Amino acid sequence: MSRNMEPLSVGRVVGDIVDGFIPSVKMSVIYNSNKQVANGHELMPSVVTAKPRVDIGGEDLRAAYTLIMTDPDAPSPSDPYLREHLHWIVADIPGTTDASFGKEIVSYDPPNPVIGIHRFAFILFKQRGRETVMPPASRDYFNTRRFAEENGLGSPVAAVYFNAQRPTAARRR
Numbered sequence: 001m002s003r004n005m006e007p008l009s010v011g012r013v014v015g016d017i018v019d020g021f022i023p024s025v026k027m028s029v030i031y032n033s034n035k036q037v038a039n040g041h042e043l044m045p046s047v048v049t050a051k052p053r054v055d056i057g058g059e060d061l062r063a064a065y066t067l068i069m070t071d072p073d074a075p076s077p078s079d080p081y082l083r084e085h086l087h088w089i090v091a092d093i094p095g096t097t098d099a100s101f102g103k104e105i106v107s108y109d110p111p112n113p114v115i116g117i118h119r120f121a122f123i124l125f126k127q128r129g130r131e132t133v134m135p136p137a138s139r140d141y142f143n144t145r146r147f148a149e150e151n152g153l154g155s156p157v158a159a160v161y162f163n164a165q166r167p168t169a170a171r172r173r
Helices: 007-010 143-148
Strands: 029-030 055-056 063-069 085-094 103-106 117-126 156-165
Touching: 029 156, 055 063, 063 143, 085 117, 085 143
Parallel strands: none
Antiparallel strands: 029 055, 063 085, 063 117, 085 103, 117 156
């Protein structure tokens, strides 16, 4: 297994959301212009209220990519019966640019975990053509594998995830 795949396997992104794949495109996800998403690191819900900047690598502006953000732990990690909850889809992102150049087909839904520590994964797919990705019927019970298959996306080319949990309430004395 490649070194950059290991955190995705340990964090069960590979397994719960996608099958094993070989990363082939660089992707960086940055919230509030200074909080870069790193596998397994925790971000507070207050930091992730606005959609992030997602930079896509690649070598060809003519290539198109689809970005999916999903939570496999909804409504709680111990009972994820809504798995997966879809937070965002941007399609037709030109290579070497960022997600703002793509077409948002499912609007950004800020993470708001209620119970436990949730994983929020960004999965990037290379499209076979432009305007070929259709929005899913629902945010709940979303399935990244099925969505990729239905839209001819193949295996992911990049992925990164972060953890978030509900902020603790002030305790009464």
